[in-house]
Amino acid sequence: MKDNEHVVGIVGAIVDHTSRIGKEEKVAMRMAMEDFYSITNQTLILHIIDSQRDPMHAALGAKDLITRQQAQAILGPQTWEGTSLVAKVGSENRVPVLSFADDTPKWATEVWPFLVQASAANTFYQMKAVAAIVQDSSEWFRVTVIYDDSDSSINEVLPQLSSALREVGTEIHNLVPLPPFVSFSELSEELERLKNDQTRVFVVHLSVPLALRFFEKARELNMMEKDYVWITTDPFTSLVHSFNASTISSMQGVVGVKRYFPEDGPRFRDFYYRFRKRFSSEHPEEDHYEPGVFAVQSYDAAWTVALAMNQSSKLLDGQNLLSKILQSKFDGLSGKVEFNTTVDQKLPPAQVFQIVNVVGKSYRELGFWSEQSGFTASLGENAKNSSSMEVLGQVFWPGAPRLTPKGWTTTSSNNKPLRIGVPSLSNFKQYVNVEEDYDSPNNLSFSGFAIDVFKATLEELPYDFPYDFFPFNGTYDSLVEQIHLKKYDAIVGDVAIVARRYRHAEFTLPYIESALTMVVTVQPETRNRAWLFMKPFTKSMWVLIALVNVYNGFVVWFIERNHCPELKGSVLNQIGILLWLAFSTLFSLHGDKLHSNLSRMAMVVWLFMALVITQTYTANLASMLTLQRLEPTFSDIGVLRSSSAKIGYCRGSFVQRYLNEVLRFNLNNIKNFSSPDDYAKALRNKEIAAAFLEVPMAKLFLAKYCKGFIRVGPTYKVGGFGYVFPKGSPMLASVNEALLKVFESGKLRELEQGMLASEKCEGMEDGDDETTQSLSPNSFFVPFIITGATSTIALVFYLCRVYKSMFGHKNLIWRLEMAVIKGRFSRRASGLPETGTNIISATLNSSDSNSNILV
Known part of the structure; x- marks a missing residue:
C-alpha cells in the first residue's frame, strides 16, 4: 500500500x-x-x-x-x-x-x-460420481457410509447419495456416524463391528482430522487389505496433495473423488x-x-x-x-x-470431478468423471468416454490386487462357514432328503435335486463358498423367518417363492418351473359311446371324404350319361343316381357298366383310395373298441368346488392359503398330506377328489404313479422354487449369475431328467401309455391329391372332346343348309323338280362321311 x-x-x-x-x-x-x-x-x-x-x-x-x-x-x-x-x-x-x-x-x-x-462445490454431482465408481463393479450391491455426525451438510449428502446409489442398483447397507472427537478405543470397536460384517465397500465422508485417525486405525486392524474398497469424498480428497508419507501409507488403495480445476495455462x-x-x-x-x-x-x-x-x-x-x-x-x-443472480446467488455447480488413487508415496490422477461423459482419462473433444473405470487404466485397490475386489465376504472375520438351513420335512424326498449318516461329520446326509443344483451353482462361482447344512424341522414360512432372525445365512431346498416371504428375505431366480396344477384319478370313458363309429376319423376327414366322393361321382355321371339311359331322366332322378354312384364306389367298381375309358380311369384310382380309407377305418375302429378309453374324474375346478369334494395339498407349503383365498375352496374341504404315497392312497380311496401340487412335484408324482392319475385343468402361475438369502445380501447377484450358467450349460436339465428317470412307474407295461387317436386328412394327403387330380384330368379331357365335336356338328348343319339352297336354284334353272332326297344326297356326297357328333 x-x-x-x-x-x-x-x-x-x-x-x-x-x-x-x-x-x-x-x-x-x-x-x-x-x-x-x-x-x-x-x-x-x-x-x-x-x-x-x-x-x-x-x-x-x-x-x-x-x-x-x-x-x-x-x-x-x-x-x-x-x-x-x-x-x-x-x-x-x-x-x-x-x-x-x-x-x-x-x-x-x-x-x-x-x-x-x-x-462451486456440488454435493449432488459428487454423489453421482461416487455411485458411478460403485456401479463399475457388478458385485457391489451394498455399501457402508461413514460420516461425521457434526457435519450439518450430511442431511443433504445422505439422501443424495442414497438416491444416486439406487439408480445404479445399490443400496446403503449401514450408516456409521462418528463424533468429531471419537476416542481410539471407540473407533476400534466401530471398525471391529464393520470388519465382522459381510459388506466391504465403504464410502467415507469425514472431515480431514477425523478421516486421518480413521484410516490409521483401519490399517492397524488390517482393513486396508484385499477385498476391501474405500471411496473418499470432498473435502478430504481435495487435500490429498498435502498429506505426508505416514498418512499416505495408511491409505494405500483408497479411491477418491475431488473437485476439478484446470491446472494448465x-x-x-x-x-x-x-x-x-x-x-x-x-x-x-x-x-x-x-x-x-x-x-x-x-x-x-x-x-x-x-x-x-x-x-x-x-x-x-x-x-x-x-x-x-x-x-x-x-x-x-x-x-x-x-453467479446465478436469479435463484440462489451461487457459482455454477462443478460437474466435472477428478478420480484419484492413493498408491505408493503419493497419489495418481486416474482421470475424470462427469454426468454427460462418464469416465474419461483426459478432457477434450477427442477424449475417450466410458461408463466403466477401465478407460482410466489400472486401479490399485487395497492389498494391491489387479482385479476389482469383490467388496464383500462370504464369511466373517473368524472364517466360520455360512450356516445354511435345509427343510427336513420336505414332502418329496427327491428334492430334499435329510437322512442319518454316521459317516458324515454331523451324522446327517443332505441329498436331492435342490441340493444337487445348489452344489452345481457353487461350482460356477469364482470364489470359495464355505458352508454347513443344518436341518430345520418346521414349516417353510418359519424357516424363511430364520433368515430375518439371523439364525441362518441362506436356505437351500424346495422353498416356494411367495410374496409375503419377501418381508423376511430375498430369493434367487427360480431354479425350476413355477405353476400349480391339479392331479385327479382317471375312469373308463362313458360319454359319446353312441358316436364311437365316428371317432376313427376327424370331422375334417369325414367332410373331405364326402366332398371327394361327390366329386368323383359327378365326374363318372357326367362322362357316362349319354351312354346309359338309366343315368338320364328328371333332375331329381339324376341327382339321386349321382349320389348313389358316388358312394357305391366305396364297395364295388361297376367297371362292366362303364363305357368310356376316361370314367374307368377315374373310377379305378378312386377305388384304390376307397380301399385304403375303408381298411384304415376298420383298423382304427377295432383299436378303439378293444382299448379302454380313460377320462379324468374331474376336469373343471368349478365343478370340483361346487361339489364340496375334499382336496389335498402339501403339508407346510403355501398352497393351503392359495386354495382358500384365491381358488375359493372351503378350508374344511382342504386336507394336507406328507408324501406321494399318501396322495395316491387318498385319491384311490376317494378320500380326496383331487390333489393340488406344484408342477415339479406333479411331475415326480406322475413319474411314479403313471397309471390311474392325470394332470387336468389350467395351471396357476406361482413363484417357483428358489434359494433364500438375507435382504440385501451381496451374494445374491453372484449366485443368480452362477445359477444362469447352470441353466445355459444344460446341467439343470440333465439333473431334472435324472431325477425323473429314477422314478419307475408302478405296474407300467409296454403300450399302457399309448392312445388311439382320430385320423385327420394329413394322413391321406397324397392319395387324396392323386384321386382328385385323376378325376379332374378325365373331366378336362372329356370336355375338350365335347367341345371339338360340337364345333364339327355346327359346320355340318351349315353345309346342309347351303346345299339345299343351291340345289333349289339348280333345279329351277334346269326345270327339274326339287326333291329333298337328291339335295341331301348331293350334300352328303360332298361332305366327310365319317363326321360324327357323338363321343
Whole structure:
C-alpha cells in the first residue's frame, strides 16, 4: 500500500489458521490482493481473523471486522455452521459475505440476502460420481457410509447419495456416524463391528482430522487389505496433495473423488510457482506446498471482490457492492466465475470431478468423471468416454490386487462357514432328503435335486463358498423367518417363492418351473359311446371324404350319361343316381357298366383310395373298441368346488392359503398330506377328489404313479422354487449369475431328467401309455391329391372332346343348309323338280362321311 488515496476498499476474511485449508486460503487471498495492485495500482486492505474452528467465534470476528475494521465485504468461513452466523451479521449490516461452505441451502439467500456462495462445490454431482465408481463393479450391491455426525451438510449428502446409489442398483447397507472427537478405543470397536460384517465397500465422508485417525486405525486392524474398497469424498480428497508419507501409507488403495480445476495455462503455472514459494516460507511446518482447490477458489473470491470495488472511484454502499459482485463474469483459476443472480446467488455447480488413487508415496490422477461423459482419462473433444473405470487404466485397490475386489465376504472375520438351513420335512424326498449318516461329520446326509443344483451353482462361482447344512424341522414360512432372525445365512431346498416371504428375505431366480396344477384319478370313458363309429376319423376327414366322393361321382355321371339311359331322366332322378354312384364306389367298381375309358380311369384310382380309407377305418375302429378309453374324474375346478369334494395339498407349503383365498375352496374341504404315497392312497380311496401340487412335484408324482392319475385343468402361475438369502445380501447377484450358467450349460436339465428317470412307474407295461387317436386328412394327403387330380384330368379331357365335336356338328348343319339352297336354284334353272332326297344326297356326297357328333 503506497498511500491512502489508492485504497479502494477494505476486505475482511475469516479462516481457520490451524487447518491446511485455512493456510492455503490466507496465502491465496493475499496473493490476489497483491496481483490486483500490480495490475490496477489500486490497493485493497485485507484483514484476516482466525475462526478457531468455532462458529460463534467466527460470528464475533465478523462483527469486529464490520464495526471496527470497516470491512465492506467478508470472505469465508469454510463451514456452513460458521457461515449461517456470519451471514446473519453481514445481512444485518448490509455487508456482502462470500462463503466457501459447500452447498448452502436454497433458502439461505432468502433469509440472508447479502450471502453469496463463492464455492462451486456440488454435493449432488459428487454423489453421482461416487455411485458411478460403485456401479463399475457388478458385485457391489451394498455399501457402508461413514460420516461425521457434526457435519450439518450430511442431511443433504445422505439422501443424495442414497438416491444416486439406487439408480445404479445399490443400496446403503449401514450408516456409521462418528463424533468429531471419537476416542481410539471407540473407533476400534466401530471398525471391529464393520470388519465382522459381510459388506466391504465403504464410502467415507469425514472431515480431514477425523478421516486421518480413521484410516490409521483401519490399517492397524488390517482393513486396508484385499477385498476391501474405500471411496473418499470432498473435502478430504481435495487435500490429498498435502498429506505426508505416514498418512499416505495408511491409505494405500483408497479411491477418491475431488473437485476439478484446470491446472494448465500460463496464468495457473505462474500462480503455482509463486504460491509454492510463498507457502513454504510462511508455513515451513507443512510437508507439501502445492495449491489445491481451496487455494484457487479463495483467490478467485478475493479477485471478485476487488473487481467489484474497483467499479467505482468512490466507496460503494453494501447493496451496490453486492450487485457488482453478482454481475462478475471472468475466467478465474478455478474456472468460469459467473453467479446465478436469479435463484440462489451461487457459482455454477462443478460437474466435472477428478478420480484419484492413493498408491505408493503419493497419489495418481486416474482421470475424470462427469454426468454427460462418464469416465474419461483426459478432457477434450477427442477424449475417450466410458461408463466403466477401465478407460482410466489400472486401479490399485487395497492389498494391491489387479482385479476389482469383490467388496464383500462370504464369511466373517473368524472364517466360520455360512450356516445354511435345509427343510427336513420336505414332502418329496427327491428334492430334499435329510437322512442319518454316521459317516458324515454331523451324522446327517443332505441329498436331492435342490441340493444337487445348489452344489452345481457353487461350482460356477469364482470364489470359495464355505458352508454347513443344518436341518430345520418346521414349516417353510418359519424357516424363511430364520433368515430375518439371523439364525441362518441362506436356505437351500424346495422353498416356494411367495410374496409375503419377501418381508423376511430375498430369493434367487427360480431354479425350476413355477405353476400349480391339479392331479385327479382317471375312469373308463362313458360319454359319446353312441358316436364311437365316428371317432376313427376327424370331422375334417369325414367332410373331405364326402366332398371327394361327390366329386368323383359327378365326374363318372357326367362322362357316362349319354351312354346309359338309366343315368338320364328328371333332375331329381339324376341327382339321386349321382349320389348313389358316388358312394357305391366305396364297395364295388361297376367297371362292366362303364363305357368310356376316361370314367374307368377315374373310377379305378378312386377305388384304390376307397380301399385304403375303408381298411384304415376298420383298423382304427377295432383299436378303439378293444382299448379302454380313460377320462379324468374331474376336469373343471368349478365343478370340483361346487361339489364340496375334499382336496389335498402339501403339508407346510403355501398352497393351503392359495386354495382358500384365491381358488375359493372351503378350508374344511382342504386336507394336507406328507408324501406321494399318501396322495395316491387318498385319491384311490376317494378320500380326496383331487390333489393340488406344484408342477415339479406333479411331475415326480406322475413319474411314479403313471397309471390311474392325470394332470387336468389350467395351471396357476406361482413363484417357483428358489434359494433364500438375507435382504440385501451381496451374494445374491453372484449366485443368480452362477445359477444362469447352470441353466445355459444344460446341467439343470440333465439333473431334472435324472431325477425323473429314477422314478419307475408302478405296474407300467409296454403300450399302457399309448392312445388311439382320430385320423385327420394329413394322413391321406397324397392319395387324396392323386384321386382328385385323376378325376379332374378325365373331366378336362372329356370336355375338350365335347367341345371339338360340337364345333364339327355346327359346320355340318351349315353345309346342309347351303346345299339345299343351291340345289333349289339348280333345279329351277334346269326345270327339274326339287326333291329333298337328291339335295341331301348331293350334300352328303360332298361332305366327310365319317363326321360324327357323338363321343
